[in-house]
Amino acid sequence: MTFDLIIVGGGPAGLSAAAHAEHLGMNYVLLEGSSAIANTIQRYQKGKHVMAEPMVVPLRSDLSFSAGSREAVLDGWSSGLGDASVRFNAEVTAIAGEKPSLEVTLANGETLSAAAVVLAIGLQGNPRKLGVVGEAEPFVQYTLDDPDEFSGETIVVVGAGDAAIENAVALSRQNSVIIVNRRDEFARAKDGNLNLITRAIDDGSIKCFYSTNVGSVESGKAINLNTETGQARVECDRIIARLGAIPPRGFVESCGIEFPSEDRNALPELSNKYESNVPGLHIIGALGGYPLIKQAMNQGYEVVEFIKGNEILPADHGILEAKFRPLPFNTDVDATLTLIRSRAPMFEDINGLVLRELVLASEILTPKRGNIVFRKNDYTNTFISIIDGQVEIETESGTPITLEAGQFFGEMSLLSGRRRSATVKASTDCVLLESPRREIIKLMNTYEPVRTSIDRTFIVRTLRAGLVPDALQLELEAIASSTEQRNYNADEVLFSEGDEADGLYLIRSGSVSVSRRIGGRDIVTSYVAAGNYVGEMGLVGQSSRSATVKATVATEAIFLSADVFQTMMMRNTGLRERVQSTVKVRLSENLRMEAAPEAGDLISFLMQQGLGEATDVLLIDESLCVGCDNCETACAETHGGTSRLDRAAGPSYAQVHVPTSCRHCEDPHCMRDCPPDAIRRAPNGEVYIQESCIGCGNCERNCPYGVIQMAGEKEPAPNLINWLLTGKGSGPGQREELDASGLQKKAVKCDMCKDLSGGPACVRACPTGAALRMSPSEFVNLTKGGS
């Protein structure tokens, strides 16, 4: 059969394309591999709230879409499709040829041809089938909507990935679950999930078959397993196979499409008409780098228009126009984009659409001469590229570093996750592009050049800031290229006292503690945070390490070998002096700490509690705490009834108690993978969770300090006076959880009461003044002060 257009993939993008093709009365077909539309969204938990980001972009599609429950969205689409021609269970195995005739081959061998093909298969790929007899039995399923849907059943979960583990653990609450693992360990799983499953298996709530394959599925509700020891037959009510998906890249490449890099996150090259390097073969949606539903739908619409040969402006055109309006030069969108590209060498070889995406996500700043872009110690972590004009970075040494168009700044905070290390000021009227952290990280993962140039600059600037303010750019870049990055886990030693001094370490992220062996035991003498350097002492005078340096948390350091450093010293007069002065400071510090070793013990204790990576931590003075738990109650009552801190838990040392409460880490573990990007850092450093949380529980698992919990909505608080008098209803901090039927539990954590005037409620509510919040540097100073 021949069509004008074949759309592959029934996700938001594909559906939207189909709907529009239908609308234009084209001769087309939509091929969907599974038996239902939008199965990625089908896989969301029941009742999950689907977001319509980015809000700014208008929807351009024949299908309706607005933020709402998963069900509402799906219903909207299926009704919107009407009698569009959709073929389900039509899995595409190959696409060959190019304009004007592409051959699309289906799993059942049938081939279709079309003038144009739109590839909208997303990144999920199709779920792997069991690949054995009976894989299609009705009680075998490859997705799980709602774990709580089933109870009292015997369920076999096949797979060892995160999906399998999460399903198994969730199901084990109400069912007896057996998990079947092809391997002898859960290697592919995230740490968090790994712990979940091993724990569950240990306490017997889940039974696990290791090194076991599925033999066959009996229609009589049973599964045959080939274990190491032999055969096993398990009768069950349900089989849930989560064998992951076949990543689409292989298939995509087989169609002749090229990717710019080997990085698995890399995106294919596309024209701004979404056409790949294969003429007539278009790519839209997540596969094209647009993970958001609304964008995908818009592209579905647009791509059809393009294929019809109509010139239309992309939906975000208007927004970009608006963004560019303040610019001093011509505001034609495409022209500006090319200008930006040309001005910022770093962006040279990135995909046009990706750049467009980046610009869309970014802000255009036009500070006037003398305006501050950001101040030292601001908690922003955006990345700023100079399109036009000059800015200067203030430095300790006084001589500011001037940056030209094409250069960028803000990479320090970007990498280290710490506050801004310096104030940046526009020295002429400027045009700046301020991009959010995650966009840049995405970019760094896709495009090697972006990563290297950012890393280099980071090194150069750190050297400048700390050691050689007046060194030549070229020289420093040379040095930068000769460095190597070293990563350390918490408690890992960078170098120990007495080692040969082989080089200098710039702390890229994380933090380290410096300790010396005094009177037979290690005494922490100082704490060095990201953006600074250690190991300089060994390089001037002594040739061996005078102290042990240990990572307090997972730390990235940039290693500068001794000889590089020596040459640097030769070239730069004054470096020696500068280093020696720091050395002096360190030495005097050492002496003080020798005098008061217990202070050192206290610091090392606090560091053990992971306070090294904290930005703001709750400390309780046990000599004042009467254990009234008012802090917890206050937290609960100011945050919908759930306390985000556990006072009693957590260790104490020398009357200082570290309760279980968020430390607002420099590089928060919880942010690591948050599907809706709901965990944000406020300008003042508070790490908080937005409403858009979908309750996946990743953050809870990723937080090493156990300060995040999943909480449902609590009953409303009774009137206080009434409660005081009658005791009716639940008292402060004792509110019951509403029965969570239909309600999605969401992750909750300390937000440092950023929305309350007057600061954290826990501290304000402490009747005895035992609770205080402070930053590591504050309490390090305090402990040294000997308080």
Add this chain to the structure above:
Amino acid sequence: MHESILAFRKRRYLWVALGVIGASFVAYWIHDPQEPPNGGTWLGYTLGVVGAGLIVWLTWFGVRKRRYASTAGTVQGWLSAHVYLGMALVVVSLLHSGFQYGWNVHTLALVLMLVVVISGAYGVFVYLKYPQRISENRGGVSNSELLMQLEDLDKRSVRAARDLPPEYAEFVDSGIRRTQLGATLWQRLRNDDQSRIVLPGGDPAGVTNAGQEAALDWLAEKQSTASDPDVAAKIGELSALLRNKRRLMKQLAVDLKLQASLEIWLFVHVPMTAALLVALFAHILVVFLYW
């Protein structure tokens, strides 16, 4: 780095309180009523109003403490003021009374007020002294962790008893089941160990096992008469565990006692406040009822 409620903001509220006290005294000294000093003179009424105001305000602390979103100062500040002005209240109300007492509702109110203030003063004392002792007694381990250690010891002794004749298992089990410490607030205050244990072949109702004495004695006796050396060794292991338990129980007992003392005073302070408020109301009403 931390500041106690008394030291709060350079003792700001101490000065306020002293101000109130001083003012009252001066006024009382200057004031020269046409009758013996009493609540009915203009100064009497003034001090009365101030006193009543203070009482109501001091009581309001109970509410403010729970107004967690409130930004009207910190709770610590309020408590500091609560303490100092509470003390000032004594002076104000005594001067208000003109040192005239009797068996009447008016003196009743005064007495209740004194009870409340005194209990509060004791509260301040324990709040300042005990937390230190508690954390010293715990040695950096939280109460629940102590309990877990106890649980842990119990589990181990169960494990240890497994390899011994069955009566040991029962012996250990009964010991665990009947371990009792500070079940009620009273017991905590008197920190008495109410544990009991049923000794094999002994009284099925069990014998008192305070400080694990009974159990340890029984084991010692068994150990000395044990013929098989490695049974004796096992018994030794078991009694070692119980000795640990004894130490731990002592520690817990102290902890519970201190904890209890941190709270018990509130059982006087708060209810008496309620009584005081009623008495105060009666006092004021009656004064004007028979004006």
Add this chain to the structure above:
Amino acid sequence: MKYLIRFITQTAAGGVEQNDRIVDAPAITLGRATDQVLQLKDKRARLQHARIEAARDGATLTSNVRSGVTVNGRSQSEATLQVGDVIEIGENVIKVIAAPPDVAFAISFELSPDASSDHVVAEWSAPNDSVAGWSKRRIAWTLAAVVLLVALVLPGLSMLPGGVASVTRDSALLIDDGYWLAGPVHNAHSSIADQCEACHVDAFQRVPDEACASCHTVDVHVASSDATVLGTTRCASCHLEHNEPPELVNQHQGLCADCHNDLPDNVPLQPAADFLDAHPDFKLSLLLPSENDVGEIEWQTEHMRLADARTADRSNLKFDHSVHLVEDGIITPDGKRVVECAECHVAEPGGIGMLPVSMDEHCSGCHTLAFDPDDPSRTVPHGDSASVVQALVEYYSARLLGSDPDAVDQRVRRPGQRLTRADRDRAAAEAREQALIVAEDLFERRACVTCHEVSRNENDTDLPWSVVPVRLTQKFYPHASFSHAAHDTEVTSCDSCHSASSSESAHDVLIPDIATCRDCHGSAVARRNDSDQTASTCIMCHGFHFEAKGEHGVTPTMRP
């Protein structure tokens, strides 16, 4: 570096399940944190509790938790590990097992089965814990209720109409509104002490004057000028009950001093703010004689200062205290003896003032009015001079005309013969002559003249003498509330105030002056500026209420 962790689970049945896991990491980190290689779900484990690091020459365990790790029963923070070693962290038991070839080091991790640990050891008691099942709230409500009942409701019953009060007040058990008393009731009111409503007529109304009037009459009404003084004319605004010490009369100095300190010019009074340092000299009320146009003496009271030169006692009596009060006594009919003041000056019942001194009671003992040495028992009456002469004439007539044998006329005459008229006239004249001689002696030389002014009128032949009438001032300070009794103490005697023994003339006014009082009586605030004098307020001596006339001193009186 490759490590092997073998998870061992003891099933309830007693069987053992195990599953191995190979990890590739610099070291096996053990702790509560989720980023640990081996996560210990146990609050006793620190986030990073310990690490096991394998090297060519065997594995070492290090922990930065003091005595946090037990290796083979010995708690330590650093140890080298051999196969078979047992590591314990909290309840977690980790055994070192033989490592398979491709693995550097291997451990087995056992989770012990849950023992029965349902002992009763109190958790940290929740803030809302209860004592013996009584929550603070419950105790509070109970106490509040009790107080409400005892302090308000039960006493309040007495206010109910229908004689409930009589029941409650009489019964010993029931609590009556006596518990509402703010202070003691003055003895004067003891009869109505328990009947609050007697004075507190209506609730929330101050005690009205009518309530007082039901027993007391204030026949002289409080002058309007008081209102300006006090701002009120309510009895109860000054006469306050229920205070300690019970004191009905407002003793307050300000009551007078506030105005008398500084009076408007139209008031002819000297300022008087304080007895000690702002009080005018005393004014006496003296009875003074003066002759009217018909020559009779009239007495009227005049007020004059002690210091005033004119001030003198004009009673017309001749009396010398010093003569009577000589220390070694005076001769009296019954011998020589010392005379006490009290023999003549006797206090009134109640001891406020002194009874008047009278000739008959106090003087006649020594100063007899006998005239005939032969018959000393015969005396003339005291008082009107005419009757004195009359008495004498009668006496001597009887002597001459009487039938007694030794009658004056001894001429011979016939028995039974009666005196002739001529003889009788002669005898009468003789008797009269005799009487006048004696009278003259009495009036002008012996008796009257000692104490009285006697004048002689030659023209009046039959009664030439007249005695100037005497009047003694009874109260020198009639309005001062002064009590002799109150001043009769161990340390005081009459002459500590009255300097009688040195007074030679009856003109002397022996009333003490303010200076004398001030020896003991100090300022109203004497007690405060702790002088040893008696604090003396105005009310001590002066009454407050105004008389219609406008003078001080009338106090309310009880109705009969």
